[in-house]
Amino acid sequence: xxxxxxxSIDDLGREGIEEILGLTDSFVEVxxxxxxxxxxxxxxxIAWLFYEDSTRTRLSFETAAKRxxxxxxxxxxxxxxxxxxxxxxxTCLTISAMGVDAxxxxxxxxxxxxxxxxxxxxxxxNAGDGWHEHPTQALLDTYTLRSHLGDLDGRHIxxxxxxxxxxxxxxxxxxxxxxxxxxxxxxxxxxxxxSLEGWNANVSHDLDAVLPTVDAIYLLRMQLERQTDALVxxxxxxxxxxxxxxxxxxxxxxxxxxxxxxxxxxxVEICPEAADDPRSVITEQVANGVAVRMSVLxxxxxxxxxxxxxxxx
Amino acid sequence: MTNAVLRQSVLIRxxxxxxxxGSRVADVLVGSDGMIEAVGEGLKxxxxxxxxxxxxSPGFVDLHTHLREPGKEEAETIESGSRGGALGGxxxxxxxxNTTPPMDCVGxxxxxxxxxxxxxxDIFPSAAITVGRAGExxxxxxxxxxxxxxxxxxxxxxxxxxxxxxxxxEYSVGLAPFTGGASVVLAQHCEVxxxxxxxxxxxxxxxxxxxxxxxxxxxxxLMVMRDIALAKSTGARVHFQHMSTAGxxxxxxxxxxxxxxxxxxxxxxxxxxxxxxxxxxxxxxKVHPPLRTDADVAAVKVGLADGTIDAIATDHAxxxxxxxxxxxxxxxxxxxxxxxxxxxxxxxxxxxxxxVVGLLSWQAAKIAGIDDVHGCPIEPGRPANITVFDPAEAWxxxxxxxxxxxxxxxxxxHNVKGRVRHTIVNGEPVVIDQxxxx
Numbered sequence: 001x002x003x004x005x006x007x008s009i010d011d012l013g014r015e016g017i018e019e020i021l022g023l024t025d026s027f028v029e030v031x032x033x034x035x036x037x038x039x040x041x042x043x044x045x046i047a048w049l050f051y052e053d054s055t056r057t058r059l060s061f062e063t064a065a066k067r068x069x070x071x072x073x074x075x076x077x078x079x080x081x082x083x084x085x086x087x088x089x090x091t092c093l094t095i096s097a098m099g100v101d102a103x104x105x106x107x108x109x110x111x112x113x114x115x116x117x118x119x120x121x122x123x124x125x126n127a128g129d130g131w132h133e134h135p136t137q138a139l140l141d142t143y144t145l146r147s148h149l150g151d152l153d154g155r156h157i158x159x160x161x162x163x164x165x166x167x168x169x170x171x172x173x174x175x176x177x178x179x180x181x182x183x184x185x186x187x188x189x190x191x192x193x194x195s196l197e198g199w200n201a202n203v204s205h206d207l208d209a210v211l212p213t214v215d216a217i218y219l220l221r222m223q224l225e226r227q228t229d230a231l232v233x234x235x236x237x238x239x240x241x242x243x244x245x246x247x248x249x250x251x252x253x254x255x256x257x258x259x260x261x262x263x264x265x266x267x268v269e270i271c272p273e274a275a276d277d278p279r280s281v282i283t284e285q286v287a288n289g290v291a292v293r294m295s296v297l298x299x300x301x302x303x304x305x306x307x308x309x310x311x312x313x
Numbered sequence: 314m315t316n317a318v319l320r321q322s323v324l325i326r327x328x329x330x331x332x333x334x335g336s337r338v339a340d341v342l343v344g345s346d347g348m349i350e351a352v353g354e355g356l357k358x359x360x361x362x363x364x365x366x367x368x369x370s371p372g373f374v375d376l377h378t379h380l381r382e383p384g385k386e387e388a389e390t391i392e393s394g395s396r397g398g399a400l401g402g403x404x405x406x407x408x409x410x411n412t413t414p415p416m417d418c419v420g421x422x423x424x425x426x427x428x429x430x431x432x433x434x435d436i437f438p439s440a441a442i443t444v445g446r447a448g449e450x451x452x453x454x455x456x457x458x459x460x461x462x463x464x465x466x467x468x469x470x471x472x473x474x475x476x477x478x479x480x481x482x483e484y485s486v487g488l489a490p491f492t493g494g495a496s497v498v499l500a501q502h503c504e505v506x507x508x509x510x511x512x513x514x515x516x517x518x519x520x521x522x523x524x525x526x527x528x529x530x531x532x533x534x535l536m537v538m539r540d541i542a543l544a545k546s547t548g549a550r551v552h553f554q555h556m557s558t559a560g561x562x563x564x565x566x567x568x569x570x571x572x573x574x575x576x577x578x579x580x581x582x583x584x585x586x587x588x589x590x591x592x593x594x595x596x597x598x599k600v601h602p603p604l605r606t607d608a609d610v611a612a613v614k615v616g617l618a619d620g621t622i623d624a625i626a627t628d629h630a631x632x633x634x635x636x637x638x639x640x641x642x643x644x645x646x647x648x649x650x651x652x653x654x655x656x657x658x659x660x661x662x663x664x665x666x667x668x669v670v671g672l673l674s675w676q677a678a679k680i681a682g683i684d685d686v687h688g689c690p691i692e693p694g695r696p697a698n699i700t701v702f703d704p705a706e707a708w709x710x711x712x713x714x715x716x717x718x719x720x721x722x723x724x725x726x727h728n729v730k731g732r733v734r735h736t737i738v739n740g741e742p743v744v745i746d747q748x749x750x751x
Contacts, residue, residue, distance in 0.1 A: 198522060
């Protein structure tokens with residue numbers, strides 16, 4: 001079944017995730033070609049609607065779309081009608097009226113992709129909504145994990161850091177557990193969500209205890225303003241308790257993976273040695289991001305017929 | 314009552330009269346002077362209204378209505394809001410002061426009183442406790458009391474400054490010379506801004522899952538605690554608006570048991586909806602204080618049942634569609650309530666109709682200081698502010714049929730029971746057979 005939108009990981013479920021990851025293998029292959037471009041989405045029009053700054057996610061989507069030969073248009077929020085007071089809904093209706101097949105949206109407010117999906121006919125892809133979801137990040141992370149660990153059933157993954165404010169953490173928890181992994185969230189209490197009811201995860205304040213048991217450690221970006229919000233007394237203290245320091249690097253399993261969604265604060269949540277360690281797959285995550293986003297765009301916008309008839313050729 | 318001389322007498326025939334003194338089957342004759350003339354059998358009137366199968370009760374009083382006039386007339390006007398109120402069985406509305414400009418001075422309040430004269434219901438303006446509702450300087454409370462204001466509130470926000478709130482309460486105690494002896498009440502929107510600012514829904518399981526910044530229960534409860542302490546030290550009356558948490562209900566129960574002069578209201582949405590509704594990201598469910606948990610809903614219901622909470626209020630808060638059609642964090646909070654309150658109370662509270670009517674009518678009237686005109690017993694010589702409703706009529710909520718200028722109703726498509734048939738305001742039938750007469 002072809003979904004119309006990609007809003008959340010929960011919408012996909014295990015089958016949906018596996019379908020996208022399966023498809024991603026083909027696009028990793030496409031990306032490795034001398035001319036990494038296929039005509040799969042020729043004539044399709046995709047709009048980028050990024051209300052929040054994003055470099056890597058937008059570039060990654062843009063690269064994915066180009067490799068699929070889609071046309072793209074960028075709605076630049078900073079220099080647009082939004083500054084003239086246009087509402088989100090009117091902006092979406094305007095873009096929609098130009099004829100787009102998909103809108104890829106990032107917004108600081110949770111739920112915006114759902115609202116847009118109610119307003120317009122095009123497919124909506126959630127590229128991050130507030131603290132809520134970032135499904136393509138979770139898919140690329142899951143793909144990266146699987147490419148090293150194989151089946152995730154029974155694997156143990158620690159997500160460390162500012163979980164409360166992290167859409168990456170929410171989507172990753174959903175994706176990892178959907179594929180059978182066990183997740184432990186490690187953070188000071190102030191950086192955990194106020195309630196963990198219904199969360200399929202262990203919680204720990206003791207990274208040193210968790211570290212030796214994990215197959216992967218996923219470090220979240222520690223935003224510098226959390227210190228001024230009194231969520232942690234000092235960044236030094238945060239690093240001491242929850243950073244992947246050189247000492248902790250030594251305690252990490254030999255085959256355990258080090259992951260980070262970027263951009264990193266070297267020396268805060270991750271020491272430079274860990275970022276550049278052979279166990280680190282951080283740049284691989286970025287590379288896989290393009291292939292995963294090709295899969296998502298192809299799945300939502302390419303017709304099943306094209307797929308079966310070898311739309312990748 | 315401006316056109317009372319032109320009026321005919323009205324007979325409400327065949328209903329069951331329910332008021333604070335109990336219930337009995339009787340016809341009610343409203344004289345052309347706007348007063349109840351007789352209650353009994355074998356009466357005759359110029360205009361007969363059928364009340365078969367209906368409850369005939371004192372008119373409902375909403376302690377908490379946002380009429381948006383002046384300032385936001387595209388969302389609601391005093392006229393349109395009063396029409397909705399009348400259709401919902403209300404004969405009196407207490408207008409909240411968060412208009413533009415705010416109701417914090419004689420000029421604006423006088424304007425609202427003037428506009429209210431042509432409304433379908435009586436309009437009683439509240440006034441702000443502080444100038445501009447900014448929490449910095451007291452409004453001219455005595456001048457406002459002299460105009461007839463009996464409820465002071467900065468609704469939309471709570472008075473954050475402890476000392477200023479204490480002074481306001483102290484000052485309110487001495488206002489009798491300006492009111493002809495009546496007392497005034499300070500009504501608080503309990504929310505400690507330091508804890509709730511930047512939050513858009515109840516902080517808990519759902520806000521955590523949805524990644525929406527939360528407004529914790531303790532933001533409300535801490536201010537309830539503070540104001541109970543201040544009611545105790547000043548002896549002034551405090552009314553707690555839209556109580557939404559189990560903790561608040563317990564605090565107020567204890568304060569009442571200690572004999573403190575506090576009262577409380579709960580909105581229909583706080584005993585019918587929970588924060589889970591926000592999972593749709595539909596901003597119609599965004600409201601302050603926010604929708605809480607099942608346990609909070611249950612506690613509010615118990616509070617309404619055991620008398621801890623004195624009144625059902627609507628917190629009717631109309632917003633234009635284009636204002637609500639925004640991201641969850643920027644959409645304005647608030648939902649409609651006037652035209653659904655009775656039905657939701659009858660459908661969801663599981664209380665006898667006498668109890669529900671008390672919560673909507675005379676108990677609210679007493680808090681508003683208008684119980685000489687509204688919520689009175691149905692007996693000869695009383696002003697004829699009367700609501701006639703069929704407690705059993707089943708209907709489906711459809712906001713497109715509302716009189717309100719806005720449609721931000723969170724109950725679209727809900728099946729409910731209990732519907733207003735006639736509403737009589739100061740002797741004038743403003744609603745007959747579910748239709749507003751003007």
